Amino acid sequence: MDRRKRKKEKKTPTFTMKITRRKIDEITQQIAQTFSQFNTENQARAESLLKRISNWPRIAADVSKERREEIRIEGGKIIADYNYFFKN
Secondary structure: OOOOOOOOOOOOOOOOHHHHHHHHHHHHHHHHHHHHHOOHHHHHHHHHHHHHHHHOOOOOOOOOHHHHHHHHHHHHHHHHHHHHHHOO
C-alpha cells in the first residue's frame, strides 16, 4: 500500500482584481506622463489602450462567474499589450 500523498495539480495563476486594478492605474499614469514622447504609431496604440481601459469595469462584484472571468482576462490582456508595446 502506497502511503505517499499525491501531488495536487497546479492551477494556472490568475490575477485578482485588486492587483489588476492597481497595475492598470499605474499603466494609465505612465501613459499620461510619456504620451508626448511617443511617435504617431505608438500614440495611436496608447489611445486605443486608454479607450480599452476606460471601458474595462473596475468592479466585478455582483456579476456571474463567467463574466468575472471575462473581466479578469480582459484586464490581463490590457496589461500584456502594455508590456509588449510600451515597456523598454
